[in-house]
Amino acid sequence: MSRTVYDLIGLAAGVAFILALKGLSHPKTARRGNLIGAFGAALATLVVFFYANPGSSLPLNNLGWILGAMLIGLVIGVPAARKVQMTQMPQLVALFNGVGGGAAALVAIVEYLHLGTEATTADVIFTVFTVIVGCVSFSGSIITFLKLQELMTTRPVIFPAGRFIIAATLASVIVVGGWVVTALGTTPLLVLAGLSLLFGVLFVLPVGGADVPIVISLLNAFTGLTVAASGYVLDSVLLIIAGTLVGASGTILTRLMAEAMGRSLFGTLFGAFTAKPQEASGSGEERPVRSGSPDDVAILLNYARRVVIVPGFGLAVAQAQHTVRELADMMIAKGIDVAYGIHPVAGRMPGHMNVLLAEANVPYEQLAEMDEVNPTFGQTDVAIVIGANDVVNPAAQTSPGCPIYGMPILEVNQAANIIFLKRSMRPGFAGIENELLYDPKTMLLFGDAKSSLTKVVSALKAL
Amino acid sequence: MEPIAIVSIFVLAVFVGFEVVSKVSSTLHTPLMSGANAIHGVILVGAIIVADHSSTDLELGLSVAAIILATINMVGGFVVTDRMLEMFKGNKK
Numbered sequence: 280m281s282r283t284v285y286d287l288i289g290l291a292a293g294v295a296f297i298l299a300l301k302g303l304s305h306p307k308t309a310r311r312g313n314l315i316g317a318f319g320a321a322l323a324t325l326v327v328f329f330y331a332n333p334g335s336s337l338p339l340n341n342l343g344w345i346l347g348a349m350l351i352g353l354v355i356g357v358p359a360a361r362k363v364q365m366t367q368m369p370q371l372v373a374l375f376n377g378v379g380g381g382a383a384a385l386v387a388i389v390e391y392l393h394l395g396t397e398a399t400t401a402d403v404i405f406t407v408f409t410v411i412v413g414c415v416s417f418s419g420s421i422i423t424f425l426k427l428q429e430l431m432t433t434r435p436v437i438f439p440a441g442r443f444i445i446a447a448t449l450a451s452v453i454v455v456g457g458w459v460v461t462a463l464g465t466t467p468l469l470v471l472a473g474l475s476l477l478f479g480v481l482f483v484l485p486v487g488g489a490d491v492p493i494v495i496s497l498l499n500a501f502t503g504l505t506v507a508a509s510g511y512v513l514d515s516v517l518l519i520i521a522g523t524l525v526g527a528s529g530t531i532l533t534r535l536m537a538e539a540m541g542r543s544l545f546g547t548l549f550g551a552f553t554a555k556p557q558e559a560s561g562s563g564e565e566r567p568v569r570s571g572s573p574d575d576v577a578i579l580l581n582y583a584r585r586v587v588i589v590p591g592f593g594l595a596v597a598q599a600q601h602t603v604r605e606l607a608d609m610m611i612a613k614g615i616d617v618a619y620g621i622h623p624v625a626g627r628m629p630g631h632m633n634v635l636l637a638e639a640n641v642p643y644e645q646l647a648e649m650d651e652v653n654p655t656f657g658q659t660d661v662a663i664v665i666g667a668n669d670v671v672n673p674a675a676q677t678s679p680g681c682p683i684y685g686m687p688i689l690e691v692n693q694a695a696n697i698i699f700l701k702r703s704m705r706p707g708f709a710g711i712e713n714e715l716l717y718d719p720k721t722m723l724l725f726g727d728a729k730s731s732l733t734k735v736v737s738a739l740k741a742l
Numbered sequence: 743m744e745p746i747a748i749v750s751i752f753v754l755a756v757f758v759g760f761e762v763v764s765k766v767s768s769t770l771h772t773p774l775m776s777g778a779n780a781i782h783g784v785i786l787v788g789a790i791i792v793a794d795h796s797s798t799d800l801e802l803g804l805s806v807a808a809i810i811l812a813t814i815n816m817v818g819g820f821v822v823t824d825r826m827l828e829m830f831k832g833n834k835k
């Protein structure tokens with residue numbers, strides 16, 4: 280295959296990626312967009328087997344190794360993607376992003392070893408960039424995975440002199456990067472990779488649980504840029520186009536997400552430099568809460584005219600989507616006006632809750648976005664908050680200085696009655712106490728969301 | 743390739759990237775992120791190229807690791823995005 284044909288097919292794959300991103304931006308074309316992207320990627324992968332790079336011949340050297348490695352990747356990747364619970368999907372995306380960053384860093388290292396003294400200064404600079412950013416993306420993504428999987432604390436991890444340690448690590452990454460460019464050796468490059476991995480860990484540790492999606496999106500954009508930089512070193516137009524597209528669209532997406540959560544991007548990333556360890560307000564002191572029985576809840580619902588259901592991650596964990604739909608259908612049959620109030624970041628990521636409710640066949644028309652539902656809480660008799668906490672916490676509006684201050688919330692405190700279905704008094708993902716739980720018009724129903732809802736459904740049937 | 747050609751491609755791709763996702767509802771943020779994530783799995787192409795010209799065991803070992811990771815990124819990414827979007831389709835009937 281000639282270089283021209285090879286490049287033309289690469290261009291076609293690049294166009295497929297543009298169409299894929301375009302399609303993914305609209306609900307109707309999203310699935311087709313993803314398939315177009317997959318087609319482009321498959322085409323690009325296939326064609327590389329039929330083009331011999333300068334200095335090599337067909338079939339490719341090490342063909343057995345290449346195919347074997349791809350097979351291993353398939354055997355790991357496909358079942359993981361197919362079997363993952365939808366509730367755990369955000370951490371899987373984080374992990375996929377991390378391995379992509381790791382792959383880019385490895386590619387850069389191999390190419391560096393291969394070029395040896397033939398590498399131009401530009402090649403070395405791009406290699407240094409890829410190794411740094413790819414390693415940061417890899418180790419940072421692993422930390423976001425651990426946070427989302429709750430294998431480690433979801434609270435910001437802030438250690439003494441943290442900001443100096445982070446700044447010093449970053450400075451040494453840059454210095455060693457310069458060392459690689461001037462000294463040209465394997466050792467400096469490996470030191471650089473190690474320091475960059477460390478920096479990725481330190482960079483993500485101080486980020487609070489609620490901000491993790493923004494960081495995943497940012498690391499995703501980072502990985503895109505490393506792919507573009509590898510494209511320069513490997514002389515591949517396709518990699519430059521694909522990597523740059525992801526880098527640019529990922530940056531915009533990160534900003535959009537931060538806006539949807541009412542966070543400044545700067546504050547999210549550098550919050551650790553200014554944040555003080557939070558004083559645990561009200562800890563130790565037992566405050567009275569009003570807890571009710573499923574029957575109390577059923578009676579309250581039976582005489583309501585308008586009910587808004589606010590689903591949160593707890594609902595998804597309890598797999599209570601189907602039971603909540605049953606309850607909603609029953610209330611609608613009784614002539615009660617029912618809507619689901621969906622916070623943009625309900626769940627673990629923007630749009631995550633829509634995916635989860637769609638899985639339970641909740642009609643699309645009943646899902647109301649935050650801007651639609653907020654003005655209606657004044658006329659709402661009962662707001663049922665199921666396994667959500669941070670997204671209804673009035674502290675976001677009233678206490679400057681708390682980690683979620685400024686995040687738009689669902690204003691359930693405007694409703695006449697509030698019912699919280701909770702497993703315990705444990706604070707939400709962001710680790711902040713919710714004053715609303717102590718409000719006199721709040722009733723708490725403790726227990727697993729699914730079994731609580733089942734009891735409410737049967738109590739409502741009996742009425 | 744000429745540096746100026748590379749810079750041109752880069753700058754134009756940045757603007758295309760900005761443009762295609764500038765208006766997207768928050769509902770689609772997660773699938774879009776996941777789809778973009780799958781696209782950078784195309785680093786697999788780079789991993790195959792370096793595996794082809796690996797001349798030492800170290801180079802080959804690292805390339806094989808890169809191919810495994812890149813394949814997971816690409817294939818897993820597209821499959822999980824499709825699963826998410828499949829559910830969106832279901833509730834439009």
